[in-house]
Amino acid sequence: MWSRRIPLFIFGVLVLILSVAAEDVVWRWSCDNGKCVKLKNDPRSSEPALSLEACKMFCNEYGLLWPRPTGEADLGNFLSKINLNSIEVKILKKGATDDLMEAAAKRFKEQVSLAIPRGSTPKLTGKAVDVYLVNENPNEKAFSLEMDESYGLRVSPSGADRVNATITANSFFGMRHGLETLSQLFVFDDIRDHLLMVRDVNISDKPVYPYRGILLDTARNYYSIESIKRTIEAMAAVKLNTFHWHITDSQSFPFVTTKRPNLYKFGALSPQKVYTKAAIREVVRFGLERGVRVLPEFDAPAHVGEGWQDTDLTVCFKAEPWKSYCVEPPCGQLNPTKDELYQYLEDIYSDMAEVFDTTDIFHMGGDEVSEACWNSSDSIQNFMMQNRWDLDKESFLKLWNYFQQKAQDKAYKAFGKKLPLILWTSTLTNYKHIDDYLNKDDYIIQVWTTGVDPQIKGLLEKGYRLIMSNYDALYFDCGYGAWVGAGNNWCSPYIGWQKVYDNSPAVIALEHRDQVLGGEAALWSEQSDTSTLDGRLWPRAAALAERLWAEPATSWQDAEYRMLHIRERLVRMGIQAESLQPEWCYQNEGYCYS
């Protein structure tokens, strides 16, 4: 389908822009065998000078769309001149999501104006655009792993001076995705200073994986609320749908849990570096309007410490030498044998449930529990002996399970329902014994080890649902200098976008791919904070977004030109995204190869 279009392409675009041949324009672009090639512009030539992005919109199978649609993706051959001030969005089916639809419509117009580079002023002549939103379930606004994020998008001319766009969907989330795609069909003709839009479009689209996330660790270093909202804004632009908030750890407790105020009073890095309930509600609402669920994680029983100092509910906090008791300083684990602990957990969980009120899932952490840490506590040893348990590996699993069952009950109680729970891969989730401890219908396992870890196959074969966060492709903190000692940090080298893009859950899970809910890039923050956030995540998380949305059979090479463009779009959104190549390569497709 795609190759037939090229001859048409030249004629189509000709009809449209013939009217103007720019005088002082030096360069123009022309599509040659799927590549936009830079040519000297000859003002006297009858052939119209095509701007770079207008060329890119038709020279590549999916134009400038990111992620690429998974169904029909016909972009036709015509660009229409559009008046930026005459774009109207009309909600045809009203319902409980009207406020969300209004917010999404407002944001759509902001996203359209992204096409206009800073310092350029578009002419306000051209056609008007009417966008009709047809949501078959206008009351549906709950996140769920079964939610329908599909949409259909049709664009066609309507008389001489109007273009109609119709988006059909079965939920607000699908509708919002449709608006995002439509906003990517506008380009700026910097030769004639005009906003253009693809005029004939037929797109049907839906994601392959329901869980498409980014983890942010706000415990090892603090992030401003503004930087977190900026992350969710960028996630929406590439249709990621889960912001996994790893809010506490042994280094700090910034979550304002009003039922246990000493936890944040002692545990925050400073009185200003906290997340109040109001701030979290603001982020959660910001996410909902952008189709992004804000998923809280309270990591336990390990990865605790700061904030618990006056509770007597932790063991081996700041124990030395730290390597003997945990994976990084400071050490610290909850003491499962203390009954009061579970009251603490209920209070923390219910404070979380109160503010993370759109989440349909709860992440209970469960990574990197150290036997040696628990074993260093007399009260734990006594408890185990009273239970006629030994002090061996298996007994500590029993202790861990004892903790997890009690914590699980508190979670259900706090959230008021049996919601899906996520745990990290760990010694407890080992496929050889997981079913002794964790029910596959209650627990989703987030794989953080490597993409070739035999645990994956083992867990899938036992029917468990997985989320892929294998560190060899999706840990975005890897590759920098060491923060303890010298050299490079533990999971070096740096992971380029190419490896993120090619990290296919389907290839990892093979015949069990239907049990993979999706994937998530993780930004652990030992060496990242507000100042470094954008560069760590972007544009690499866009590569994750297309992999999880479309699970393409092709690899990064086929997506390279569009990836360079989505990076530029993110920068225009105010995201300090990493530069991937010299801009010369963006302007000279096909020349920057290995």
Place this chain on the structure above:
Amino acid sequence: MWSRRIPLFIFGVLVLILSVAAEDVVWRWSCDNGKCVKLKNDPRSSEPALSLEACKMFCNEYGLLWPRPTGEADLGNFLSKINLNSIEVKILKKGATDDLMEAAAKRFKEQVSLAIPRGSTPKLTGKAVDVYLVNENPNEKAFSLEMDESYGLRVSPSGADRVNATITANSFFGMRHGLETLSQLFVFDDIRDHLLMVRDVNISDKPVYPYRGILLDTARNYYSIESIKRTIEAMAAVKLNTFHWHITDSQSFPFVTTKRPNLYKFGALSPQKVYTKAAIREVVRFGLERGVRVLPEFDAPAHVGEGWQDTDLTVCFKAEPWKSYCVEPPCGQLNPTKDELYQYLEDIYSDMAEVFDTTDIFHMGGDEVSEACWNSSDSIQNFMMQNRWDLDKESFLKLWNYFQQKAQDKAYKAFGKKLPLILWTSTLTNYKHIDDYLNKDDYIIQVWTTGVDPQIKGLLEKGYRLIMSNYDALYFDCGYGAWVGAGNNWCSPYIGWQKVYDNSPAVIALEHRDQVLGGEAALWSEQSDTSTLDGRLWPRAAALAERLWAEPATSWQDAEYRMLHIRERLVRMGIQAESLQPEWCYQNEGYCYS
């Protein structure tokens, strides 16, 4: 000298802050064996609650100073409460540098207020500060490799409610450094919301190396003028003194050379992505006020291409396969056999001399010339034959030297004087034959290969002066994803600040250390632009700054706590510096070790 102070330290600080024991303060810090340790604050305790930075100012030999002074560095034991609004700077010896001194005085007050974290409001009680500037050469404002950047700084109480600071120097540059150091002696007591200053100071200081630089390549990707000025601002904060502007390359020609307008008209990435003469003058002036020379580089005869399209003065531009003709796409070299070329160079050089009017040096590039590229040109082959040269390695060195001698003359003519010229290490600068071509009194060689390259010893033994930019420690673009092909880029892995800090020119040059003028970190911009600039450079360039200022006998471990602080100071300046460790480590000195 240093160890004797600790007992005194407790008593000294006691006298000062006794008046107030903060009620709602949770944590305080105490200096224990050179480490600031975090302790629970007991409001009823008579011992004063010391804030973290007040502790750090006295618990570490050089307090919070960066770079550390090279002479006397006595910080006494007392902190005085200061009224931010009562700081006056008085220039005692007037002269031609008064405008620069006024600008530096204004900037000094801005740097002082950096101590106050965002969101905090200092009480405006406390002592006034009078800063007396005694510049023995108030007319001296020319950069030179021999300039005197030394200064002396004395601070002492003056009556009950004033503190006097006197800075003595032999040039504006030394004076400015003194003000920078003084601004680092202010801390904020976030326990009592008060600005404090070290009250008794005796510092004598000067740099070990005269050339302390950062290279920025603005050809592979574009950088805004604002981001360039931000870089110079950060350089001044750590006493780096040379902004080496690699302004053109084969990918783009953004330098507005009014004598040859087509070069930038065809060569800029877009009409907006240029550096006008006015903008360059603004940067040069901005640098002068901050003691930073802005050094232009016109890289030739290789690394040229975009912009030269209609001149017929280049060969193998965009030649394919590029690997056969250059080190990265697009290829392109000047054709030395064309007489018109040298008129072009004179025009470019004189346009550069006109706007880079404070530089005392000119960088003529000279890296990565490809024989195969020249050899692909008939006109060059004919020229060589006419000169009875073969087409072998040695003949192409003759051709290159032919070019360099003519270009050298044009440079002297354009700058109106025989100024020092810098060239990159290359086949032309090979120590085995360099003296056939390049006079050691005319040329400084910038070493970009590794720190163990035998060329270093060879060049030093032949009396050449060097600048160290060995890529294995000072190329700040290394370690990211590949931009041609997949995997990691050519000079991976990422270079941590520890390696930058320990890269000692003195160790590299041994008995010839006096011929090493200094060093320079290079940011090549294939994968960097305005969005990524700060993170690539900072805080690693601060590690370079202390190495070149002080050439310490100690290694990174001894500087770690102060390095974490200078990073926080850069972030407060609005620099998006990389985070090095969890903030927990900054608050718990000694716990984050390997």
